[in-house]
Amino acid sequence: MPETKPRAISQQETNMNLDNTSPTVRRGPEELVPSRYAVRVGEIDVLVVSDGVLPLPTEMLGYNADAATRAAWLNDMFLPSDAFDWALNVVMVRSGNQTILIDAGLGLDPNLNLPRAGQLIKRLESAGMDLASVTDVVLTHMHMDHIGGLLVEGVKDRLRPDLRIHVAAAEVKFWESPDFTHVHMPPGFPDALRATAKRFVEEYRSQLVQFDEEHEVAPGVVVRRTGGHTPGHSVVRLASGGDRLTFAGDAVFAVGFDHPDWHNGFEHDPEEAARVRVRLLKELAATGEQLVATHLPFPSVGRVAVDGDAFRWVPVYWDY
Template identity: 70%
Template sequence: MTMHQQDTAQKQAIQGVSATEELVPSRYALKVGDIDVLVVSDGVLPLPTSTMSTNVDPAARAAWFKDMYLGPDAFDWALNVLVVRSGEQTLLVDAGLGGQFPGFPRAGLFPKRLEAAGIELSSITDVVITHMHMDHIGGLLVDEVKSRLRPDVKIHVCATEVEFWANPDFSRTVMPSPIPEVLHTTAQQFMEAYHDKLHTFEQEYEVAPGVVVKRTGGHTPGHSVVHVTSGNEKLTFAGDALFPVAFDHPDWQNGFEHDPEEAVRVRVRLMQEAAASGELFVATHLSFPSVGRVAVNGDAFRWVAGSWDY
């Protein structure tokens, strides 16, 4: 049974179930050609609205969030991870926040949501890390995850990213305190826990048939995206290359970007490519299930959310 068939059966079985958790969508299955893809919500975490537009007038930021019925001072940031089955391999793309950080009780949920989907952590053959911010690697530091991963699991991350976090530069970021120190500490813990399982690449690497991870830089020096291609179908997981505000204002810089100008160039290029190809597009911090397409809208872009298939 494919992940799509399995998830459809589970959706049908949910009728009559009263548990609140079961009534809240937390995973979404789709096919990209012959490749199974499952988008899993790791939950949400609250962030200041100011992090979304560090280079614009606060009034413009406030107006955008008001138009989106968000804010005014904080909003919920979605966290999405992927599970991809290609050939004999099962890949986890990013690992969410984990449950070890106080103040984020609604995040770090992907382990139990994988379990609810019938996916054992021991079945994961490869983990792809788009970048080493704590909301992408923190889930791998949870004891219940570490103890259940298979001994031969391979963790793929850009070599530039590994080098950067040995001595990270936060001089161009605008993050709430004490997040920079927590990011650095978490990256160090990740390296200590998984240094013997790391498989680094320089620019791009085919992790499994039709699944290629490719360095973009910008958000972090080694930030990478994942392209899933099968037949004539394609999906890109953009990681943190863009955020909800990016479609209307691709030039608005984010406080978590280590190279803001390069991050703008990266997201514009990715969205231009996605609009030209018509491919499916998923990103970490777009509202779940974050499956849709990108269209050009004058000098900006437009998000075209995919319709639910149920």
């Protein structure tokens, strides 16, 4: 498989505009960390954008694991034992004449008090991207950290009136009466998730394009329902010119390579989510294609290798 050439872009460096592959130099807001990273998959342009970070208890990584085992993994990874920052990654794709936003970040709900998250809209603007250029949105699922950016005040008015929002029909159905029986979330999260999903459907119902199992959004851009994390959770596969990349949404977390059987607190069907994770990681290891996921450390671009009974994450070398 031909090697793709990813490219890191910081806020102080050249901006990439998916409407024009010739970069334009424009000074963006001052930030100390890079927040976008460009990859080319054949003829498809991909821009990974950081929506910021979400602080959560470390127990959320594997609440079914023995506490001492979980603590040992965190220690081996040089991570804090009580809480750490989950990355929030969103992907913008340009295929042919379509510009596709895959997930939309957390948004800026003042009741959440999460000032370091919800950065997507600001960072798209810093990248020189006009929201009106987005022709399609693909939702991996409807948790609030994947749809909230479209609920930020003023955003809907800046989007195209003919915007298509692609989402699995099973996901829309689930949020009509969501089941939180098997989750292990911090207090308040179920109510917030339920309320955000309800508001989102009310705001965007007429623009939803629902599919059952698999759906082609644009040339080389296919969304496929996996279930597990939520009943309609989906992954997005990009393929062009022999290159491939999968955006896995919440099917894969950082701990999932070493311990794919650990249950994440946000999984509505944790046992099925673990089966989905193992199948997907095996597939990615076999194909050698690149992986991006919502909660892997930014820019979250890498590959998967089999490591005994588990897996190994192989991040790309940044190409400046």
